[in-house]
Amino acid sequence: MPALCELDDVKVHFPLRGAAAWLRTVKEHQASVVRAVDGISFQVQAGETLGLVGESGCGKSTVARALVRLVRPTGGHVRFEGTEIGSLSDQAFNEVRPHLQMVFQDPAASLNPRLTVRRMVEEPLRLHTDLGAAERRDRAEAVLVEVGLGLELADRYPHELSGGQCQRVNIARALVTNPRLIVLDEPTSALDVSLRARVILLLEELRQRHGLAYLFISHDLATVRYLAARVAVMYLGVIVEEAPAAALFDGPAHPYTRALLAAVPVPDPDARRDPFVLSGEIPSPIDIPTGCRLRARCPLAQPVCAQPVPYREVAPGHFAACHLV
Amino acid sequence: MSAVIEVRDVSVRFATDFGEVEAVDGASFEVREGEILGLVGESGSGKSVTATAILRLIRRPGRLTGGSIVLGGRDLARLGEDELQKVRGTEITMVSQTPRTALNPLITVGEQVARLFVLHAGLSKADARKRAIEMLAMVGIPEPERRARQYAHQFSGGMCQRVMIAMALATSPRLLIADEPTTGLDVSTAARILDLLRDLGHRTGASILLITHDLGVVATTCHRVAVMHAGQMVEVAPVRALFAHPAHPYTRALVRSIPRIDCEVAMEPIPGAVPSLLNIAPGCRYAGRCPWVEERCRQIKPGMTEIAPDHLVACYAVEDGRARVV
Numbered sequence: 169m170p171a172l173c174e175l176d177d178v179k180v181h182f183p184l185r186g187a188a189a190w191l192r193t194v195k196e197h198q199a200s201v202v203r204a205v206d207g208i209s210f211q212v213q214a215g216e217t218l219g220l221v222g223e224s225g226c227g228k229s230t231v232a233r234a235l236v237r238l239v240r241p242t243g244g245h246v247r248f249e250g251t252e253i254g255s256l257s258d259q260a261f262n263e264v265r266p267h268l269q270m271v272f273q274d275p276a277a278s279l280n281p282r283l284t285v286r287r288m289v290e291e292p293l294r295l296h297t298d299l300g301a302a303e304r305r306d307r308a309e310a311v312l313v314e315v316g317l318g319l320e321l322a323d324r325y326p327h328e329l330s331g332g333q334c335q336r337v338n339i340a341r342a343l344v345t346n347p348r349l350i351v352l353d354e355p356t357s358a359l360d361v362s363l364r365a366r367v368i369l370l371l372e373e374l375r376q377r378h379g380l381a382y383l384f385i386s387h388d389l390a391t392v393r394y395l396a397a398r399v400a401v402m403y404l405g406v407i408v409e410e411a412p413a414a415a416l417f418d419g420p421a422h423p424y425t426r427a428l429l430a431a432v433p434v435p436d437p438d439a440r441r442d443p444f445v446l447s448g449e450i451p452s453p454i455d456i457p458t459g460c461r462l463r464a465r466c467p468l469a470q471p472v473c474a475q476p477v478p479y480r481e482v483a484p485g486h487f488a489a490c491h492l493v
Numbered sequence: 494m495s496a497v498i499e500v501r502d503v504s505v506r507f508a509t510d511f512g513e514v515e516a517v518d519g520a521s522f523e524v525r526e527g528e529i530l531g532l533v534g535e536s537g538s539g540k541s542v543t544a545t546a547i548l549r550l551i552r553r554p555g556r557l558t559g560g561s562i563v564l565g566g567r568d569l570a571r572l573g574e575d576e577l578q579k580v581r582g583t584e585i586t587m588v589s590q591t592p593r594t595a596l597n598p599l600i601t602v603g604e605q606v607a608r609l610f611v612l613h614a615g616l617s618k619a620d621a622r623k624r625a626i627e628m629l630a631m632v633g634i635p636e637p638e639r640r641a642r643q644y645a646h647q648f649s650g651g652m653c654q655r656v657m658i659a660m661a662l663a664t665s666p667r668l669l670i671a672d673e674p675t676t677g678l679d680v681s682t683a684a685r686i687l688d689l690l691r692d693l694g695h696r697t698g699a700s701i702l703l704i705t706h707d708l709g710v711v712a713t714t715c716h717r718v719a720v721m722h723a724g725q726m727v728e729v730a731p732v733r734a735l736f737a738h739p740a741h742p743y744t745r746a747l748v749r750s751i752p753r754i755d756c757e758v759a760m761e762p763i764p765g766a767v768p769s770l771l772n773i774a775p776g777c778r779y780a781g782r783c784p785w786v787e788e789r790c791r792q793i794k795p796g797m798t799e800i801a802p803d804h805l806v807a808c809y810a811v812e813d814g815r816a817r818v819v
């Protein structure tokens with residue numbers, strides 16, 4: 169059975185514009201591209217949550233946007249239920265689209281300020297289905313109730329809602345077309361602790377009830393541990409490690425993952441901290457180091473790390489791209 | 494240990510078109526010599542307003558409606574603006590969540606730090622420059638001499654925050670207030686900034702009031718913790734006691750509501766929502782969310798009781814032993 173969704177060596181390179189690009193071309197005789205996503209492969213199975221983590225700028229949102237065809241990859245393949253979505257006509261993609269939805273980070277900014285909650289939740293049905301007005305209305309109301317928004321909120325506008333309520337509207341919009349996969353890009357990052365917990369529990373409940381699959385993108389590693397069955401870790405446009413969640417959190421194989429986990433403050437004053445720290449800061453995705461991309465920052469680096477890195481299975485289902493594991 | 498600053502019964506109100514918002518309701522706590530005190534709570538609980546009140550920077554339509562803020566024998570609540578200006582930026586300094594906007598984009602980073610030494614220590618320009626570079630080195634900025642000649646836009650978010658910390662420590666303050674200093678930074682950058690605060694607090698002897706909504710930050714960085722809910726201080730305790738025996742119903746709920754990276758937990762959201770502070774009723778402001786609420790909670794605000802050495806809680810149910818502390 170093919171995976172629900174598969175990315176195969178996907179690359180998204182953006183041309184660099186402006187004075188900086190010009191200067192570079194003149195001085196260094198190099199075409200300037202931002203290698204935001206630089207050869208990514210993963211699969212999401214039906215009904216499963218794949219967590220995608222990494223620090224800001226590593227390319228997570230670009231992966232999400234490539235997956236729902238908001239940006240065209242410059243290389244590789246994106247398949248949904250076995251169909252290469254890059255090669256679909258707009259009309260054919262429109263038929264896939266209801267099964268593949270997305271929720272963005274900023275709950276309020278992703279809502280249209282001039283539409284009521286009801287209109288916004290009906291909108292995807294209008295665009296992607298041939299349901300009649302009455303059916304759309306019923307379906308939208310059912311979904312609003314399901315995400316815990318009372319129907320008294322249905323005729324409100326986004327500015328009359330709290331952050332948590334806005335994010336529920338976004339989730340309702342994604343859910344209304346009965347998707348099989350929802351891409352969630354930092355859906356809880358803008359929410360306060362108590363709202364965050366509620367949205368996390370809601371997402372998990374919806375997944376179980378409808379057999380949904382999620383690509384859950386977040387820099388909040390604790391939330392990822394709670395929701396994801398498998399986790400992929402990105403650094404500078406590539407995946408450096410992928411493993412079942414417990415294996416990854418309890419025994420990270422890649423030095424980058426280890427440093428990332430060590431940096432998360434744990435709510436326990438007696439917890440022993442792993443003192444594993446990387447040096448320096450993340451390089452720009454324009455000047456990507458050769459060999460292992462972490463090489464200059466990694467305390468374990470050896471001469472071999474200048475060579476191209478193999479992506480190896482270090483334990484069943486546990487992959488890492490490091491010469492030393 | 495003696496207190497560097499003592500905040501007693503501080504209240505802050507804002508007049509709005511819809512009525513009075515009492516953003517801080519009689520908050521009391523002290524920050525002691527050389528310690529990092531965490532101030533924690535959901536957003537809107539009054540943490541930033543409390544910090545602003547300590548600096549006496551509450552502006553209209555807000556006002557400090559009561560209480561005292563004693564620093565080195567003087568009550569800041571009663572000082573005139575002239576004297577306050579001598580305290581702000583020298584004895585009490587502040588680092589905020591948005592370091593980039595707090596830096597002047599038109600002046601080199603080194604010059605900005607150096608100006609503080611000219612202004613507050615009366616150093617010559619050349620000496621101030623030297624001290625500025627030493628400060629940048631102290632906060633872990635690599636190649637400080639070269640970086641000192643650069644502008645804020647050439648610095649990453651984490652590096653901007655280091656510069657802010659250098660500037661905040663330049664005047665050897667008694668108290669450094671850090672309001673969500675790592676919010677918005679990546680985890681590894683945030684971890685380095687917290688290490689830096691801990692280390693510098695230790696080395697310079699400055700006491701730190703660290704405002705955060707992140708219990709992980711509290712546990713790894715603070716010596717003691719004050720928990721705020723809807724403008725009221727509900728619990729103040731040493732950090733170990735707070736995590737081992739959280740007493741106030743709000744603190745307990747807060748601790749249970751977060752997912753964890755180090756173990757599998759059953760996450761339970763805090764019941765209800767932070768109440769609106771507009772024309773709010775008297776009494777405990779957690780009453781609408783609390784499983785142990787009784788009539789008197791809604792009438793009179795509970796005072797702070799010491800349930801263990803140095804562990805203060807404001808809750809009738811804890812006081813009576815109905816909500817047993819485990």
Ligand SMILES: Nc1ncnc2c1ncn2[C@@H]1O[C@H](COP(=O)(O)OP(=O)(O)O)[C@@H](O)[C@H]1O
Nearest residue numbers: 182202204223224225226227228229230231453
């Ligand atoms: N449209 C674009 N044009 C040029 N560069 C871009 C564009 N979108 C993203 N980038 C760059 O690609 C990199 C990855 O960005 P993004 O996918 O948003 O990362 P993340 O979501 O992990 O923070 C960043 O360096 C960003 O500046």
Ligand SMILES: Nc1ncnc2c1ncn2[C@@H]1O[C@H](COP(=O)(O)OP(=O)(O)O)[C@@H](O)[C@H]1O
Nearest residue numbers: 507509514516535536537538539540541542543
């Ligand atoms: N200028 C203002 N006018 C009216 N209310 C305000 C003003 N500033 C702050 N508040 C109120 O004070 C409360 C506490 O705010 P704040 O201290 O910023 O919370 P925190 O820092 O804990 O997130 C908020 O709920 C807000 O309603």
Ligand code: SF4
Nearest residue numbers: 777780783790808809
């Ligand atoms: S028992 Fe009463 S005083 Fe204690 S938290 Fe609940 S409502 Fe407040």
Ligand SMILES: [Mg+2]
Nearest residue numbers: 228229230353
């Ligand atoms: Mg992003």
Ligand SMILES: [Mg+2]
Nearest residue numbers: 540541542672
């Ligand atoms: Mg604040």
